[in-house]
Amino acid sequence: MKFTAKTALLAAALAAGTAFAVPAMAEDMVNLPNLSYRTGPFAATGIPLMNGQRDYMMMLNERDGGVNGVKLGYDECETGYNTEKGVECYEKTKAAGGIVTQPWSTGITLQVLPKSNVDKIPILAPGYGFSAMQDGKTFQWAFNPPSSYWDGASMILKNISGGDLDSLKGKKIVLLHLDHPYGKEPIPLLESLAAKHGFTLLPIPVGLKEMQNQSAQWLQIRREKPDFVLMWGWGAMNAGAVTEAAKTKYPMNQFVGIWWSGHDGDLKLVGDAGKGYRSISWSLPNSEAPAMKDIKKYVVDAGKSMANTADGEFDSVFYQRGVLISMILAEGVKAAQAQFNAKVINAEQLRWGLENLKLDEAKLKELGLEGMIPPFSTSCSDHTGHAGAWMLEWDGTKFVKVSELLESDRAAIDPIVAAKAKEYADANQPWPVNEECKM
Structure with missing residues (x-):
């Protein structure tokens, strides 16, 4: 993707007040867009979630210079939770060089799911989407950690x-x-x-x-x-x-x-x-967690957050869940960087990172988020992780x-996952299945 197209999209998002500044050159950043819904009948839930996601990414940029020296590009494409607009946003962010799609609607997820094998862009749908996406052998590009519906x-x-x-x-x-x-x-x-x-x-x-x-x-x-x-x-x-x-x-x-x-x-x-x-x-919300304190220091107190702190949004379940969702994505970026010895990763490498998450108690403590999310890991066959709740x-x-x-x-869930995954693949032939995945 050329410089002009990328910067044009970022400029448009920034003008709407939903992006933050990142280095101009593509090689200085990884583009992690979000399909937001700050408007419409679902805005009350969308706004704190998007604000939490945005603020965690900004905190990493402000505190650490990004991830391993690479800034995280974050921009939003507003869907209003409308499936048709969501598909338009998917195409728009894909064209702008986004290496992930975050649909934020089961309806949008189902619409972009068939595109995933063709476009080779991972779908990250934390705690939502089609539950059978647990089956990583069938849905190689779709992820719904840490727990499915x-x-x-x-x-x-x-x-x-x-x-x-x-x-x-x-x-x-x-x-x-x-x-x-x-x-x-x-x-x-x-x-x-x-x-x-x-x-x-x-x-x-x-x-x-x-x-x-x-x-x-x-x-x-x-x-x-x-x-x-x-x-x-x-x-x-x-x-x-x-x-x-x-x-x-x-x-x-x-x-x-x-x-x-x-x-x-x-x-x-x-x-x-x-x-x-x-x-x-x-x-679990915990405003005293080290990472939350850093968000407050580097983003909220610095006047760079869109959160309504006067109304207690910072302390809310949904804002802090948004933080955790961006953490999952950032850790996928880190895993891919380490595996491929690359700073600026591509979509296929991010797919590997999301498939090899290892968020144990030690890692969560290191991140300053201990106790806020149960430990979990993903694998080629398990794209959910089943963290518990x-x-x-x-x-x-x-x-x-x-x-x-x-x-x-899992004894009740796994057979239904297998049946629904097969049903989906059979109905959408030709549908590639990762036969090499054994774990």
Whole structure:
């Protein structure tokens, strides 16, 4: 990619206030773009996540001069969480020399997934996307560490059942979900576990136009009287759901969300009325962690952050999860640099780096992020890592950890992954599979 095209894109992003200055010459940086959603009905969740991602990258540039002497180029292409715009952004960032794509939508992920084998650009979808992307032999260019939606569903059921899913026999569980690929993602695993353990699964979809007015869905929930409501919500849907639950006095200790349904701002709308609501989370906020202190010193206090610090965004679950997502990407860059003895890596080398992440406790401590994310590693066959997660509970003002580290049931998940991966590959022939991958 020529200098003019790259700098033009960076200049446009900078003008929009979503990029930061990096060296002009391509050989001085690695281009790590992000498909953001700071606008639209999902902006409430998108903004803190993007701010956390951006600030970690900026901190590395300001504190360390980048990674191993190479600056990290970060620019955003706004999708508004719209799949069509997301595909346009994918093409735009690809043309500008981006060596990764971060779709930030299961719908966009599914659209760019077939392109990955052709374009040879890794897809990084931390904690989202198509759960079968765990199968690195089939999805060689797609990564969804540290845990998939099927991991999340498994861990939620393990927690609400006290570790014995057979105790759910005869119970009724509602899945309140966005009527979108993201919201439908846990259904295959939940249906399988319902059949095995004897509970009733009742999916209740929420359309994009119903997110802020879920009276029909909560009327159905009141009629059904479920033992638990699981929520796969996003953006405005989360706020609408917790508000309706509080209004109808649904027991909050029976209401549990996936990690994208654990946004501080949504629960602040109901305050004490939301006490007891839980969300599974593969991240724990810790503003006193050394890396967070460095972000505050080099970025926030220096006036270079876009975060709303007056509203507590810096301390929130989603902002700090954004930090961890950029950490995962930066560590993929480092692994690739070491493996290929190169400073400015390309997309294929980054793919190797993301496939060989080794984030153990010692590494997380070295990075100044100890205890904020469970240790995990990836391999050619496992592009997820299955890090585990904690259950967080709203105490009226903030989310607090209320469980030990939970682990998913791989014996239940892996066969569904294999079946869905094969189904996808068969439907998209010719689809290359890495037969050399044995681990």
